[in-house]
Amino acid sequence: xxxxxxxxxxxxxxxxxxxxxxxxxxxxxxxxxxxxxxxxxxxxxxxxxxxxxxxxxxxxxxxxxxxxxxxxxxxxxxxxxxxxxxxxxxxxxxxxxxxxxxxxxxxxxxxxxxxxxxxxxxxxxxxxxxxxxxxxxxxxxxxxxxxxxxxxxxxxxxxxxxxxxxxxxxxxxxxxxxxxxxxxxxxxxxxxxxxxxxxxxxxxxxxxxxxxxxxxxxxxxxxxxxxxxxxxxxxxxxxxxxxxxxxxxxxxxxxxxxxxxxxxxxxxxxxxxxxxxxxxxxxxxxxxxxxxxxxxxxxxxxxxxxxxxxxxxxxxxxxxxxxxxxxxxxxxxxxxxxxxxxxxxxxxxxx
Numbered sequence: 001x002x003x004x005x006x007x008x009x010x011x012x013x014x015x016x017x018x019x020x021x022x023x024x025x026x027x028x029x030x031x032x033x034x035x036x037x038x039x040x041x042x043x044x045x046x047x048x049x050x051x052x053x054x055x056x057x058x059x060x061x062x063x064x065x066x067x068x069x070x071x072x073x074x075x076x077x078x079x080x081x082x083x084x085x086x087x088x089x090x091x092x093x094x095x096x097x098x099x100x101x102x103x104x105x106x107x108x109x110x111x112x113x114x115x116x117x118x119x120x121x122x123x124x125x126x127x128x129x130x131x132x133x134x135x136x137x138x139x140x141x142x143x144x145x146x147x148x149x150x151x152x153x154x155x156x157x158x159x160x161x162x163x164x165x166x167x168x169x170x171x172x173x174x175x176x177x178x179x180x181x182x183x184x185x186x187x188x189x190x191x192x193x194x195x196x197x198x199x200x201x202x203x204x205x206x207x208x209x210x211x212x213x214x215x216x217x218x219x220x221x222x223x224x225x226x227x228x229x230x231x232x233x234x235x236x237x238x239x240x241x242x243x244x245x246x247x248x249x250x251x252x253x254x255x256x257x258x259x260x261x262x263x264x265x266x267x268x269x270x271x272x273x274x275x276x277x278x279x280x281x282x283x284x285x286x287x288x289x290x291x292x293x294x295x296x297x298x299x300x301x302x303x304x305x306x307x308x309x310x311x312x313x314x315x316x317x318x319x320x321x322x323x324x325x326x327x328x329x330x331x332x333x334x335x336x337x338x339x340x341x342x343x344x345x346x347x348x349x350x351x
Contacts, residue, residue: 001013003007004333005023005025006018007021007023008020010095011025012188013268014097014099014267016099017095017096017098017099017100018095019089019092019093019094020094020095021095021294026102028296047251047259049226059202080093080103082103083100083101083104084096084099084261085101106228109288110303111289114157131333140351142295143161143349143351144162144165144193144351145161145162145190145197145348145350146160146162146348146349147160147176147346147348147349148343148346148349149344152321152342156347158176160173160175162175162190162192165192165193166189166190168186168187168188168190168202169186169188170184170204171183172181177344180342180343181342182205182206182342183341183342184202184204184206186202186204187201187342188204191296191349192341195350196263197350198330199327199330200327200329200331201328203268206341206342207326207327207341208221208223208340209225209226209324209325209327209340209341210337210339210340211323211337211338211340212314212315212316212322212323213292213316215317215321216315216316217313218313218314218315218325218326219312219313220235220305220314221235221238222235222236223235223328224325224328225267225324225325226314226323227324227326227340228294229285229298229321230295231292232263232264233261233262233264234262234270235259235260235312236262237312238259238260247318257275257331259308259312260276260277261274261276261290274290276305276312280305280306280307281304282301282303282304282306282317283302285298286298286300286301288304288329297321298321299320299321303315303316303317315316322339332349333348334348335348335349336348336349
């Protein structure tokens, strides 16, 4: 047993600090008696009494004390575990017997430290768990496709990106489409299927056109439209037996005519027509069979149509501004394809 020299509290032999006042008792000899309370030091009986001991007052002289109220029963205090070192202390200890840290008041219960649960992966927070705050930002969606607006010189003028599998674009979409009055409010529908991208005209007024690769021929079907510069043209087959009367109406008779090209001047309105002979037809601003001298966007020799058997082919002859074929129905697009919608050019990007 260790008797604290400061407060006289009895401590167990293995305690380093007094449970009553926190004094370091590690150097106090075991079984020692505190100096302040040792009777041999005081030697009360040997001291003289110079003043004399007053007589004890009689019972009549003492006021009758009021009886003290009975103390309320105190529940046994629980054992406390030190929050610093984990040592279990006896009830009522003020300081930890192992490390000397002050113990919490009796009203505070400090449970023993529980074993650590295995860590769990972090879970995404929802809005309610944050008290109305915004949730953690979700990772950005991948871009499904993009349309880059091109200037006349071919440089980029704006970008539209779509993160959904499908989208309808037009003047109502805003952004790079808003300023072109020749675009319909809902002009074209795009749909991504896996790694493939498709486009279909959304019944627009002025259509969706795809630029041809230079010097690569594409098949023309009856009624197909195409554009060179500001000229809108329509390819038509001429039925056998109808060529004579048809050509009589539009121009001089030509023998061996199987198809023609008609200039489109409005919705359902057509202008000049040019018959396509077996030798084909060339278009340009300065050279060819059909000339557009007032259109600065048409190259000197721009494109041609030639016939092979019962099929007709349109070929761009290296023009500066391109030859565009109007798309009908659903059409698959490739990366870097150039579309003409309204009066604007767009380069297709597929992520």
